[in-house]
Amino acid sequence: MKLFDIVIVGGGGAGLYAAMEAMKTNPGLNIAVISKVYPNRSHTSAAQGGANAALANTAKDDSVELHIFDTIKGSDYLADQDAVEVLCSEAPKIIRELENMGTPWSRLDDRTIAQRPFGGAGRPRCCYCADKTGHTILQTLYEQCLRKGVQFFNEYFALDLALDGSRSKGLVAMNIKTGRIEPFHARTVVFATGGYAKMYWNRSSNAAGNTGDGQAIAYRAGIPLKDMEFVQFHPTGLRKSGLLVTEGARGEGGYLVNALGERFMSRYAPEKMELGPRDLVSRSLETEILEGRGFDSPAGKYLHLDLRHLGADLIKSRLPQIREMCMYFEGVDPIDDPIPVRPTAHYSMGGIDTDNFGRTVMDGVYAAGECGCVSVHGANRLGGNSLLDILVFGRIAGRAAAEEAGSFDPAPITEAEIAGKEQELRSYMKPSGHYERYGTLREELGQTLGQNVGIYREASKIEKGIEEIAALKERFTHVRVFDTSDIYNTNLIQVLELRNMLDLAETVAAGALAREESRGSHTRTDFPVRDDGNWHRHTTFTLEAGRPKLGFKPVTMGRYELQERTY
Amino acid sequence: MTDSTVQHNEDKRDVTFRVHRFNPQVDSKPYHDDYTIKIEKGITVLRALNYIKEHVDPSLTLRAFCQAGICGSCAMRINNMSKLACTTQVWDELDKAREPGVIKVDPLRNLPLIKDLVVEMDPLVGKMEHYSNWIDSKMPEEQWGKKEFLVSEEEFVKYDKATDCILCASCVSECTILRANREYVSPAVLLKSYRMNVDTRDASHDLRLAELVKDHGVWDCTHCYRCQESCVKHIPIMDAIHGIREDAIERRGVKDTSGARHAEAFMDDIARKGKLVEATLPIRTNGVGWTLKNLLPMAVKMVIKRRTPPPPPLVKASKGIEKFREEFREMSGHVAKDHEKKSGE
Ligand SMILES: Cc1cc2nc3c(=O)[nH]c(=O)nc-3n(C[C@H](O)[C@H](O)[C@H](O)COP(=O)(O)OP(=O)(O)OC[C@H]3O[C@@H](n4cnc5c(N)ncnc54)[C@H](O)[C@@H]3O)c2cc1C
Ligand code: SF4
Ligand code: SF4
Ligand code: FES
Numbered sequence: 001m002k003l004f005d006i007v008i009v010g011g012g013g014a015g016l017y018a019a020m021e022a023m024k025t026n027p028g029l030n031i032a033v034i035s036k037v038y039p040n041r042s043h044t045s046a047a048q049g050g051a052n053a054a055l056a057n058t059a060k061d062d063s064v065e066l067h068i069f070d071t072i073k074g075s076d077y078l079a080d081q082d083a084v085e086v087l088c089s090e091a092p093k094i095i096r097e098l099e100n101m102g103t104p105w106s107r108l109d110d111r112t113i114a115q116r117p118f119g120g121a122g123r124p125r126c127c128y129c130a131d132k133t134g135h136t137i138l139q140t141l142y143e144q145c146l147r148k149g150v151q152f153f154n155e156y157f158a159l160d161l162a163l164d165g166s167r168s169k170g171l172v173a174m175n176i177k178t179g180r181i182e183p184f185h186a187r188t189v190v191f192a193t194g195g196y197a198k199m200y201w202n203r204s205s206n207a208a209g210n211t212g213d214g215q216a217i218a219y220r221a222g223i224p225l226k227d228m229e230f231v232q233f234h235p236t237g238l239r240k241s242g243l244l245v246t247e248g249a250r251g252e253g254g255y256l257v258n259a260l261g262e263r264f265m266s267r268y269a270p271e272k273m274e275l276g277p278r279d280l281v282s283r284s285l286e287t288e289i290l291e292g293r294g295f296d297s298p299a300g301k302y303l304h305l306d307l308r309h310l311g312a313d314l315i316k317s318r319l320p321q322i323r324e325m326c327m328y329f330e331g332v333d334p335i336d337d338p339i340p341v342r343p344t345a346h347y348s349m350g351g352i353d354t355d356n357f358g359r360t361v362m363d364g365v366y367a368a369g370e371c372g373c374v375s376v377h378g379a380n381r382l383g384g385n386s387l388l389d390i391l392v393f394g395r396i397a398g399r400a401a402a403e404e405a406g407s408f409d410p411a412p413i414t415e416a417e418i419a420g421k422e423q424e425l426r427s428y429m430k431p432s433g434h435y436e437r438y439g440t441l442r443e444e445l446g447q448t449l450g451q452n453v454g455i456y457r458e459a460s461k462i463e464k465g466i467e468e469i470a471a472l473k474e475r476f477t478h479v480r481v482f483d484t485s486d487i488y489n490t491n492l493i494q495v496l497e498l499r500n501m502l503d504l505a506e507t508v509a510a511g512a513l514a515r516e517e518s519r520g521s522h523t524r525t526d527f528p529v530r531d532d533g534n535w536h537r538h539t540t541f542t543l544e545a546g547r548p549k550l551g552f553k554p555v556t557m558g559r560y561e562l563q564e565r566t567y
Numbered sequence: 568m569t570d571s572t573v574q575h576n577e578d579k580r581d582v583t584f585r586v587h588r589f590n591p592q593v594d595s596k597p598y599h600d601d602y603t604i605k606i607e608k609g610i611t612v613l614r615a616l617n618y619i620k621e622h623v624d625p626s627l628t629l630r631a632f633c634q635a636g637i638c639g640s641c642a643m644r645i646n647n648m649s650k651l652a653c654t655t656q657v658w659d660e661l662d663k664a665r666e667p668g669v670i671k672v673d674p675l676r677n678l679p680l681i682k683d684l685v686v687e688m689d690p691l692v693g694k695m696e697h698y699s700n701w702i703d704s705k706m707p708e709e710q711w712g713k714k715e716f717l718v719s720e721e722e723f724v725k726y727d728k729a730t731d732c733i734l735c736a737s738c739v740s741e742c743t744i745l746r747a748n749r750e751y752v753s754p755a756v757l758l759k760s761y762r763m764n765v766d767t768r769d770a771s772h773d774l775r776l777a778e779l780v781k782d783h784g785v786w787d788c789t790h791c792y793r794c795q796e797s798c799v800k801h802i803p804i805m806d807a808i809h810g811i812r813e814d815a816i817e818r819r820g821v822k823d824t825s826g827a828r829h830a831e832a833f834m835d836d837i838a839r840k841g842k843l844v845e846a847t848l849p850i851r852t853n854g855v856g857w858t859l860k861n862l863l864p865m866a867v868k869m870v871i872k873r874r875t876p877p878p879p880p881l882v883k884a885s886k887g888i889e890k891f892r893e894e895f896r897e898m899s900g901h902v903a904k905d906h907e908k909k910s911g912e
Contacts, residue, residue, distance in 0.1 A: 024708065037630075038688055040734055041638040097712035102702030102768060104723070104730045111717035129730070135637060136730050143701035146692075154689075177681060207633045240609065243635050328636060328654040331609025439621030483626035485592050488682040491625045 001412050003185045005029040005405040007170065008398075009158045009214055010192030011039025013134070014369025014390035016141035018190050018398030019150045025402035032184065033145070034153040034173055036209060036493070040142045043194050043207040044390065047134025048246060049118060050126040051387035053091035057108060058115035062123040064088050071385060072560050074120045075378025076520035076530065078227070078538070081558030083356050083374045087385070090392045095127050098391070103140040104129050118383045119247070119278055126384040131246075131321060134387060156182075157493055158213060159421060161189065161221040162413045167363040168221070169410030172421050176493065179486025181421050183413035188364045188401040191218060191352060192394060195370035197231055199501040199508070200345035201446025202299070203454075205237055205244045209497065214371040216500035218352045219507070223360045224540040224551065226373040228350035228504065229511030232381055232521045233455050235281040237344025238330050239302040245341060249305060249322050249334075250274040252314065256285065257304040257338065258293040264303075279380065279521060282343040286455040289342065297340070300450075304338035343455055347386060349377045349521065350511070353540055353553070358397025364408065368397035375538065378555075379520025428481040428495055435480035438495045441472055445498070448472070449505060453512050458526040462513040469505050476502055507541040507548045514539060514550055532562055580668070582606045582657055584615060586627065587673040588683050597680070599671075600624070606657050613641055613652035616672070628683040639735035642799070643684050644673040649737035651799050675740035677749060691736055694752060698778055700759040703771035716768045729762035729807060731800040738794035738804060750783045754794035754804050757785060761807035764814065776815060785811045 006022050008015045011033050019033050033039065056062040067088040072079055099105055099113060106114040106128055118126040129136040145152075155176040161168050162183065170186035196212025198204050219225055236245040250256070256274050258264045268284040269276035276284075285303055288294055294301035307315055312335045315323055319334075326332045326339050351373035358366040358374075369390040376389055452465030476499065483491035517531035518524050540551040581603055589597035602619045613631055620627045629652070631641040636654040643652055646663050652672075660670045678686040694700075706716070738754040745751050752760075760779055764772050779785045788808055795804045 037632055037638075037640065038692070038734075041632050041640050043633065043638075045637050045733070046633055046635060093712040096715050099715050100704050100706050100711040100768070102704065102763075102766065104726060107718055107720065107723055109720075111719050112715055130727075132637075132731065135733065139730065140702075143695075146696050147699070147701040147703070154692075177687075207635075207638065209632055240614075241634060325635075328656065329611060329634075331656055331658070437621065437625075481625070483628070485590050485626070485682075487590065487592055488628050488685050490628050490630075491620075 001185055003030070003410070004032045004170070004187070006031045006188050006190060006398075006401045007184045007186040008033045008190045008192060009035075009171070009217075010042070010190075010194060010369065010371070011035030011037070011142075011152070011154075012042035012192060012194050012369060012390065013044040013137055013141060013387065014194075014371070014394035014397075015039070015042075015190070015192035016138070016145050016150075017391050017394030018192060018368060018401070019145055020141065020148060021395040021398035022402040023148050023150065025399050026405075029402055029405060030151075032151045032153055032186075034156040034158060034184065036155065036157045036176065036213075038154050039145070039152065040138055042138060043210055044138045044387070045135040046205075046207065047137075047387050048131040050116065050128030050133045050384050051091075051095060051137070051391070052118065052121065052125050052382070052384040053095040053127055053388065054088065054123075054125050055092050055095060055113060055115060055127065056125075057110075057112040059123040059125070062125050064091070066122055067091065067125060069560060070121050071376065071382060072378075073563070073565055074380055074382040074385075075376075076380055076565050077532075077536065077560075077562050078230075078378030078519060078555060079376050080356075080374065080378075080556035081560060082556050083376050085558065086356055086396070087374075087376045087388060087392050090395075091388055094388070094391045094395065098137060098140060101140055101144050104136050106130055120382040121384070137387065137391075157496065158193070158217060159496070160217055161365070162417060163221060164411045168365050170413060171217075172413065172418065174425075176488055179489060181418050181425075183418060185410050185413060186364075187405040187408050187410065188366065190358070190397050190401050191215075191365070191367040191371050192369045192390075192397075193371045195348040195351075196501065196504050196508075197345040197348045199445060199505050200231075200242075200449050200454075201442055202240070202242055203237065203342070203446055203450040204242045204345040205234055206242075206345070211497035211501050212348070212371070212504045213497065213500050214367065215352055216503045218360065218362075218365070218367065219503060219541070219543050221362065221365075222543060223362050223365060224353045224542045225504075225507055226350055226353035226538050226540050226553065227375060227379075227511070228348075228507040228541055229515055229539065230349035230377075230379050230521050231345055231508065232347040232349065233279070233282045233343045234346040235278060235285055235343050236305055236339075236341040237346075238326070239297065239340035239342055240299050241329050242344040243325065243329055244344065244346070245305060245322055245325065245339060247278075249307060249319060249339075252307075252318055253310055255304075255306045255309070256281075256341075257306050258288045259295045259303075260293055262293075264288050264293065278383075279523075282455055283523060285341075285343050290456070294342075295340065300342065302340045302342045305341045306338040307334040308336070308338065345450075345454075347381055349373070349375070349379065349381055350508070353538075354397075356396070357400040358393055359400065364404075366397045366401050368393045372397075379522060425492060425496075428479065428492065429484045430480075432478065432480065434478055436475045436478045438479050438481075438491075438498050441476060441479065442494075442498050442501075445469070445472055445501060445505060449508070453505075453509050455523060457512050457522070457524050459513065459524075462509055466506070466509045466513065469502065469509060473502050473506075510541065510548045510550060511539045530565075536562065579605050579607045580658070580661065582615070582661065583669045584619065585669055585671045586616075586619075586684070588627075589680060590626075590628075590682055600627075601669075608658050610657050611653055612645055612655045612657055612660065612670070612672070615657055616652060628685055630685055636799070637733060639733035642675055642735040642737045642740070644671075644675060644740065646671050647673075649675055649740040649797050651735060651737070654799070675736055677740055677742060677745040678736060686736075688736065690749070691734065691739060691753065691755065694756045695759060698752060698756055698760045699771055699775050700756060700763060702763055702766055702769045705768055705770045718767065722767050725765040726762045728802055729758050731802055732758055732762075733800060735799055737797050737799050741793040741797040743789055743791045743793055744787050748783065748787070751787050752779065752784050754788075754808070757788070757811060758802065758804050758807045761810050764811065773818070776811070776818060779811055780815050780819065785815065 191214035193214030198210040352367035448468040538553040541548040
């Protein structure tokens with residue numbers, strides 16, 4: 001029986017930092033990283049903007065204090081203040097650490113790391129590598145893990161935790177290249193599987209695999225999830241793919257225009273117009289669409305982001321990336337035509353409930369990164385704080401797991417357990433009279449979430465959403481995997497991911513229905529104001545009898561009193 | 568596709584995707600399947616393939632993740648050129664199709680085939696490890712996080728572009744040498760090695776270089792430029808390859824390796840013997856333009872190093888050679904000046 005001290009599930013920024021730190025903490029440990037894609041493919045690579053840290057290189061008067069305050073205010077006071085303190089005070093160190101191991105940060109004239117302004121931050125404190133920050137951070141971490149000789153199990157799909165009474169003895173995973181189900185005996189397991197915003201499917205900026213696998217696995221094993229109703233939307237996703245058109249396009253003077261030809265932001269933010277805060281602009285676009293002033297298309301209703309008046313020269317020189325994206329992904333050249341956009345699900349604030357060391361309620365199980373919820377983002381994440389979160393808490397969880405791996409000897413994962421899993425997966429391949437296609441269910445899940453548990457929420461719609469999700473879950477029992485081969489069965493993988501999304505969608509909807517207030521990314525038209533008396537608390541979700549059971553947790557306060565969130 | 572109920576009359580075309588299929592469990596050899604679907608303007612090859620997978624043939628196997636051209640998963644050969652399926656518009660490919668209306672889709676070459684459009688990436692990772700494709704920081708690990716290295720703009724631009732690489736392996740698939748020798752280091756790994764070697768924060772330059780000049784290393788490259796032409800991020804990979812070669816000659820001396828000896832023979836012709844013997848010149852195989860661009864800067868540097876600035880008279884002057892000679896003189900001047908400046912520091 002092969003036994004690992006630590007098995008890290010996920011090779012994004014959080015997982016790789018955890019692996020590196022664990023090896024540093026105790027080089028004698030046997031550590032494995034398993035990842036369903038090669039680590040350098042992880043979604044961390046998509047982050048363009050940057051990572052926040054009060055280095056005070058650009059603005060000399062910046063401080064950790066200010067960063068803490070901005071984060072707490074940005075979270076609409078739902079973040080735990082002690083966790084935010086950890087996040088922000090570790091930030092300068094972790095950015096420098098990445099620098100020391102080779103991240104190509106953009107530089108200022110004085111040769112120090114450059115920083116730029118970012119939404120919701122009082123000072124320019126976002127450290128960046130041009131528009132490829134996440135990509136270069138991920139590359140650096142992957143390189144360093146290779147240097148340290150971390151054991152990688154690439155293209156392994158984690159299926160479920162294996163339990164030994166009330167604690168974990170490891171997990172079972174499928175080797176995608178062979179189709180074999182393999183046991184991973186582990187003293188500790190760290191989940192770092194990224195976010196779940198892909199459940200909004202075509203209305204999401206996320207990678208195809210951001211399906212919340214780790215959260216779903218933990219949830220099925222009885223570990224509580226937290227604050228799942230908080231999903232952040234970005235105002236300008238491309239109509240067909242949901243991919244982001246970054247804020248730069250509006251920064252340079254792009255107009256948002258509805259089907260009547262109006263620059264509709266004048267209705268919602270007459271002064272700031274297109275440059276209002278992210279959530280406000282998202283809500284404005286959604287209102288235009290709901291009130292029938294959007295354009296129609298089979299891919300859904302949309303609005304125009306018009307850059308044409310900026311002229312070909314400016315577009316080519318200042319927005320070349322955005323132009324390229326529009327041409328690649330939408331087939332539209334913004335010099336000649338307006339860009340079709342609509343708000344897109346972007347980031348999941350909720351996740352596996354952990355303490356400030358990444359520990360979950362189950363002994364030996366940790367979580368970090370977008371898949372965990374410490375919580376540092378509360379009801380709304382600030383741009384540039386997520387990369388920071390995965391680095392800081394990835395490292396902390398790696399260290400904690402290394403220190404706590406101890407000498408616990410898990411019972412073996414039995415042949416019967418493996419066989420049971422195999423049978424379960426094979427059952428999807430059985431021919432039957434009536435069957436469902438996973439592609440259809442997946443699209444419908446995205447649609448119902450977008451319509452009923454999207455930017456604007458109200459009881460009747462969410463209830464409809466809950467019913468539709470339940471119906472989809474029922475139909476899922478008839479889903480059929482047509483590819484019956486063992487080797488590289490992506491048909492099977494995508495079905496398993498859909499199952500995870502369906503499980504989690506229930507918690508998102510349940511949280512959205514329960515939370516009768518509007519806070520951060522969660523907007524209830526029937527409860528339009530923040531209600532601190534009843535709702536200044538976290539929601540938790542535990543699987544009971546096949547349904548999410550709702551619970552609550554207090555928010556840890558500190559130096560900062562509740563205030564209204566105005567900008 | 569999904570947009571079968573298009574209201575605003577967007578143009579649509581019937582497109583046949585001729586897709587490479589191979590499932591090692593049942594097929595004795597690869598074959599192609601044709602899938603014909605209606606496609607409107609603005610659809611990427613990846614979306615079309617996903618549509619086929621979801622609605623026509625779920626067993627069709629490919630890799631894709633970000634759908635945004637940043638993760639590097641979806642590289643494949645489309646109409647005989649390696650590129651990212653997610654950034655390639657179907658209609659653009661129709662213009663390039665050899666058979667009207669038919670787009671060929673094949674897996675990357677030079678890596679072991681797993682299934683349909685999926686190839687094994689482990690050999691590439693293995694090479695990254697072999698050539699230490701990481702920064703070995705000059706700062707001891709215990710010191711990390713305390714202070715920044717200071718990096719000037721000049722130092723930074725040397726590796727900036729190279730860090731765009733998303734390890735998609737398109738260049739690997741197009742490399743001519745890899746076609747003949749899979750052990751060859753690979754363009755992407757050369758690029759990454761170069762990126763590490765020019766980074767002022769790195770301490771393993773010599774070690775990496777020592778590995779790069781061995782068999783299957785930097786000297787095996789034929790300068791065919793295919794890698795650079797196919798790079799999905801438009802990275803000047805050849806600059807990196809030249810950079811490593813020049814560096815190798817400068818640091819390790821001209822007698823070091825077979826490749827360097829090749830360059831040396833070339834230099835000897837023009838510099839020491841004072842003439843150009845066409846037979847030993849790469850001009851013969853690669854043309855004048857190529858030689859000027861590729862071997863000349865290196866040869867000039869070698870000449871300068873030995874401090875025997877040569878006027879290169881020619882045995883027989885062909886048209887191209889005349890131009891070559893002029894360029895050589897001019898470039899010798901530049902390099903010599905640079906060299907003086909540097910050694911004067
Ligand atoms: C378009 C976009 C732009 C963004 N820009 C910014 C920005 O500018 N600044 C910022 O701070 N944040 C940004 N974010 C958010 C940020 O990028 C993510 O929150 C963060 O990268 C998540 O990192 P992670 O390590 O938690 O997960 P990921 O990077 O998503 O990694 C998850 C890992 O888990 C593995 N995995 C998942 N499921 C399984 C399974 N079942 N079995 C095995 N392995 C599995 C995957 O293979 C992957 O390696 C952006 C997000 C998006 C979508
Ligand atoms: S130039 Fe060299 S590395 Fe590039 S494709 Fe040709 S042989 Fe390969
Ligand atoms: S060098 Fe270019 S083509 Fe080659 S792997 Fe990197 S990005 Fe892809
Ligand atoms: S899917 Fe990521 S590059 Fe194409």
